[in-house]
Amino acid sequence: MPYDHSPSPVAPTASSRLWTAGASGGVAILVMAVLAVMKPELAGWLAAGAVAVALATWLVNRAPATLADEAEFEAGAAVDLGPDAALLGDAFEALDDPILIISGGEADDIAGRRIALANAAARDLFKLGGTGGGLLVSVIREPRVLEAVDEALFDDFGAEVDYVGGGAQERHWRAFVRPLPTREKSAWGGGALALLALRDETDVRRMEKMRVDFLANASHELRTPLASLSGFIETLKGHAKDDPKARDKFLDIMAVQADRMRRLVADLLSLSRIELNEHIVPLGRVELSRAAADVVDAVSVISRERQVTIRADLDVGGVSVSGDRDEIAQVIQNLVDNALKYSSPGGQIEIAIERNRSLDEAMAARMPEGNRLSLATPDREAGQRYAVVTVRDHGPGMAREHLPRLTERFYRVEGQKSGERQGTGLGLAIVRHIIIRHRGGLTVDSAPGQGAIFAACFPQAPDRRDGEPSNGAA
Numbered sequence: 001m002p003y004d005h006s007p008s009p010v011a012p013t014a015s016s017r018l019w020t021a022g023a024s025g026g027v028a029i030l031v032m033a034v035l036a037v038m039k040p041e042l043a044g045w046l047a048a049g050a051v052a053v054a055l056a057t058w059l060v061n062r063a064p065a066t067l068a069d070e071a072e073f074e075a076g077a078a079v080d081l082g083p084d085a086a087l088l089g090d091a092f093e094a095l096d097d098p099i100l101i102i103s104g105g106e107a108d109d110i111a112g113r114r115i116a117l118a119n120a121a122a123r124d125l126f127k128l129g130g131t132g133g134g135l136l137v138s139v140i141r142e143p144r145v146l147e148a149v150d151e152a153l154f155d156d157f158g159a160e161v162d163y164v165g166g167g168a169q170e171r172h173w174r175a176f177v178r179p180l181p182t183r184e185k186s187a188w189g190g191g192a193l194a195l196l197a198l199r200d201e202t203d204v205r206r207m208e209k210m211r212v213d214f215l216a217n218a219s220h221e222l223r224t225p226l227a228s229l230s231g232f233i234e235t236l237k238g239h240a241k242d243d244p245k246a247r248d249k250f251l252d253i254m255a256v257q258a259d260r261m262r263r264l265v266a267d268l269l270s271l272s273r274i275e276l277n278e279h280i281v282p283l284g285r286v287e288l289s290r291a292a293a294d295v296v297d298a299v300s301v302i303s304r305e306r307q308v309t310i311r312a313d314l315d316v317g318g319v320s321v322s323g324d325r326d327e328i329a330q331v332i333q334n335l336v337d338n339a340l341k342y343s344s345p346g347g348q349i350e351i352a353i354e355r356n357r358s359l360d361e362a363m364a365a366r367m368p369e370g371n372r373l374s375l376a377t378p379d380r381e382a383g384q385r386y387a388v389v390t391v392r393d394h395g396p397g398m399a400r401e402h403l404p405r406l407t408e409r410f411y412r413v414e415g416q417k418s419g420e421r422q423g424t425g426l427g428l429a430i431v432r433h434i435i436i437r438h439r440g441g442l443t444v445d446s447a448p449g450q451g452a453i454f455a456a457c458f459p460q461a462p463d464r465r466d467g468e469p470s471n472g473a474a
Contacts, residue, residue, distance in 0.1 A: 097197055098122035101180070102136055104153035104192035111137060113149060116193065125198075145196075148177040152194035162201075171279055174199040206276045222264065225257040260424075267426040271409075274327070274433045281439060282324035285461050288387050289314040289353055291325060295332045296351065299340065307345040310336070312352075319355040319387045321458035323438045328458065331434050334427040335391040335454050342395035342452075354388040355460065359441070362386040362457035367445035370453075371400040375407050375428075376435050376442040378459075386440070386457040394451040403444055407432040431456065 092099065098121040105112030113136040118128050126139040136149065142163035151157045158178040165171040180193040232250045240246040296312050303310050321328065332351075339349045354362075359380055365372040398406075398413055405411045410425035431454075435442045438458050446452035 093120045095119055096121060097199055098125045099198075100136075100196040102149055102153065102194045102196055104194070107150075107154045110146070110150075111135060113137065113146070113153070115139070122198075142175075145175045145177070148175065149194055149196060152177045152179040153192040171200065171202045172205040174201050202279050203276070206278070209275070222261055225261045225264075228257045229254055264424045264426075267424045267430065270330075271426055271430050271433065274430060274437060278433055278437045280437070282322075282327065282437060284322070284324055285320050286323050286325045286328050286458075288319050288321050288328070288389060288458070291329045292332050292351060292353060292389060295329055295336055298333070299336055302340060303349075306340060306343065308340055308343045309348045311348060311350050314351070314353055319353065320461040321387050321438075322461045323458055327434045328438070331431050331456050332389055332391070334431050335389075335456065338427055338454075339391050339393035339395070339452075343393050344395065347394050349394075350390075350392045352390050354390070357386045357388055357457065359384065359386060359457075362388050362455070363441050363443055365445055366390060366443075366453045366455060367447065367450065370397070370445045370447035370450050371403060372443060372445045373400075373403040374441065374443050375403075376432050376440070378439050378441050378457075385460045387460045388455055388457040390453055390455045392451060392453040397448045397450045397452055398446040399448055403446065406444060407442075 099119045100115055100122050101117040103114050103116040105114065115128065115134050115136055118126070122128065128134060128139070137146065140146065140163075142161075144161040145163055148159040148161050151159055156179045158176075160177070161175050163173055163175060165173055176195075176197040176199065178195045178197075180195050232254050236247060236250055240250060292312065292314050296310055296314075299310070336349065336351065343349060359378065363374055363377065402413045407428045409429050412425060432442055435456055435458075440456060440458040442457075443455045444452060445455075
């Protein structure tokens with residue numbers, strides 16, 4: 001016979017509610033088993049979601065263990081659910097995905113949706129204190145997610161929506177919203193409740209974007225050198241094969257084009273790897289002055305060939321920053337390479353390091369007569385200090401309209417020559433993505449005829465030494 005959804009005239013007993021919670025857990029286990037057979041790649045997330053619903057159902061119903069507890073529960077007294085409840089609470093806290101339980105309030109009061117409960121992952125993501133609390137719209141402003149929550153609360157309808165989180169590091173989320181069965185008098189004053197579970201799909205989206213971008217960029221940028229190589233090969237197979245002078249000239253050009261393709265592929269792969277891990281904060285402690293000194297040593301041969309002097313002011317008392325040493329060195333290397341390309345023979349490049357700067361000081365203008373633009377700005381964190389490395393050249397400089405596009409892939413300022421040492425057009429794009437991954441900042445100051453100053457700031461690591469000055473540059 002069909003199941004009767006009408007309310008029972010008899011209030012559910014404690015044992016019936018315990019059975020319901022246990023059944024929810026059993027259903028979750030059954031779902032996991034079925035999914036593992038039918039679609040293994042989805043089983044992990046959906047099974048976790050089923051467990052989350054079962055746990056949330058238990059938590060919001062808070063079924064008393066005995067009939068004696070029933071009266072205490074109705075009177076509003078705290079009920080000890082025993083070790084099983086503690087275990088379920090620990091499981092809810094241990095879930096890797098952020099889980100929120102939302103209370104509905106009045107249907108026509110959008111601002112009344114409150115966070116009734118949040119697990120540790122959600123509290124960490126949204127910077128919530130205690131067990132959660134607060135208005136839902138204060139942490140999630142995506143209209144599609146809020147609409148899905150309302151549908152779950154008042155229409156008893158589940159939904160799945162995508163949204164992009166804010167902040168300096170873009171993160172893609174899949175939001176799963178489900179209505180929760182609740183007793184008439186819940187621990188949060190009664191009313192509708194819904195479960196909001198978030199799945200981080202940033203890696204999946206980045207991998208897909210990396211694949212598409214790599215194919216698009218590689219096919220576009222490799223077309224010219226490949227056409228050049230094909231043309232010279234045809235020439236060498238024809239009338240030039242018996243001309244040693246022409247043959248040597250064409251082979252030299254072919255070697256240059258092949259080297260260009262090698263560097264292009266290497267930079268594209270490097271950029272793709274960095275973008276893929278952009279949302280993961282690198283661990284480590286890097287001595288910034290030492291990394292900069294290694295870069296200066298590495299480019300010394302090229303700078304002598306170009307007759308460009310590098311003046312480095314790096315003695316800052318061993319300032320350390322949080323991050324990956326190879327990537328930070330790559331930032332400095334790319335900025336110095338860029339300065340070398342646009343410096344004339346007899347020119348000079350200045351490299352300096354500042355320490356213990358606030359965010360405003362780190363991102364401040366450094367060329368009063370020039371134009372300044374922020375190319376990457378970190379999220380503001382209270383008390384965070386920054387170390388800054390600046391690279392200045394005295395080349396042709398740039399007009400303001402060019403500054404916003406400097407970190408675009410393959411962008412070049414029209415009418416400027418970069419000398420004999422050609423780049424791939426990816427150097428500043430790589431710099432920006434590394435700095436974003438390190439939660440740092442990047443600014444440029446420039447003006448026609450005044451050269452350019454690039455400043456890259458990184459979060460300063462806690463100083464291990466005593467007696468260190470609290471402010472100022474070393």
